[in-house]
Amino acid sequence: MRETLTQIRNRPVAPVAAAPAAPNLFVAATAAVQAAPAPVSKRQALESLAAEVAVCTACKLHPTRTQTVFGSGNPDARVLFIGEAPGRNEDEQGLPFVGRAGQLLTDILRAIRFERDEVYICNILKCRPPENRDPERDEADACEPFLRRQLAIIQPHLICCLGRHAAMTLLDTRASLRSLRETVHFYQGIPVLATFHPAALLRNPHWKRDTWEDVRKLRALHDALLADAS
Numbered sequence: 001m002r003e004t005l006t007q008i009r010n011r012p013v014a015p016v017a018a019a020p021a022a023p024n025l026f027v028a029a030t031a032a033v034q035a036a037p038a039p040v041s042k043r044q045a046l047e048s049l050a051a052e053v054a055v056c057t058a059c060k061l062h063p064t065r066t067q068t069v070f071g072s073g074n075p076d077a078r079v080l081f082i083g084e085a086p087g088r089n090e091d092e093q094g095l096p097f098v099g100r101a102g103q104l105l106t107d108i109l110r111a112i113r114f115e116r117d118e119v120y121i122c123n124i125l126k127c128r129p130p131e132n133r134d135p136e137r138d139e140a141d142a143c144e145p146f147l148r149r150q151l152a153i154i155q156p157h158l159i160c161c162l163g164r165h166a167a168m169t170l171l172d173t174r175a176s177l178r179s180l181r182e183t184v185h186f187y188q189g190i191p192v193l194a195t196f197h198p199a200a201l202l203r204n205p206h207w208k209r210d211t212w213e214d215v216r217k218l219r220a221l222h223d224a225l226l227a228d229a230s
């Protein structure tokens with residue numbers, strides 16, 4: 001039966017759902033600012049990555065290491081030196097390039113007017129291969145993500161590979177160190193030079209002259225990049 005006009009007028013009014021309160025944009029914005037994490041410094045980012053590396057079990061080197069060797073130096077370094085893997089001294093101390101080879105690296109750096117705490121020094125592998133054998137492909141592949149992240153944090157302007165294995169692994173090539181030393185290469189857009197590993201120089205002092213030429217080239221490229229950037 002159709003409702004009369006009076007019945008329609010007298011129909012009880014259905015309750016209306018409360019409209020959502022308009023957001024207080026100022027309060028919301030203030031809360032967002034307060035909740036935003038503080039910017040992480042390069043040093044903090046490296047410490048956090050080093051903590052991840054310290055518990056890594058991604059390759060077969062983890063059971064035999066004393067400790068991981070993440071890297072050391074200036075988080076804002078313009079130049080990054082990279083070797084192949086920690087040796088016995090490094091494994092014991094948790095630092096890269098210590099012992100006689102490390103001292104020679106320090107001397108080489110000084111010869112081209114760099115202090116050790118001005119640059120950053122690390123290795124392709126963060127764990128020592130047993131008996132200092134050469135790094136194996138699967139180990140380098142497993143460890144490379146850490147290196148990529150380390151480089152992404154530091155953002156060096158120039159990389160110097162110390163030794164054939166570091167250069168071969170970083171540049172993914174089988175070329176000889178002699179040929180790799182001749183040109184500037186690139187890793188993720190970063191110029192890369194290669195020279196001898198300080199430990200190899202201790203065994204073959206006659207390579208020091210070639211190394212001197214390489215590191216002078218490195219210094220000249222560094223200075224040219226710096227001049228371009230300014």
Ligand code: SF4
Nearest residue numbers: 056059062127142143
């Ligand atoms: S070498 Fe690298 S990938 Fe292998 S266990 Fe050590 S940190 Fe992990």
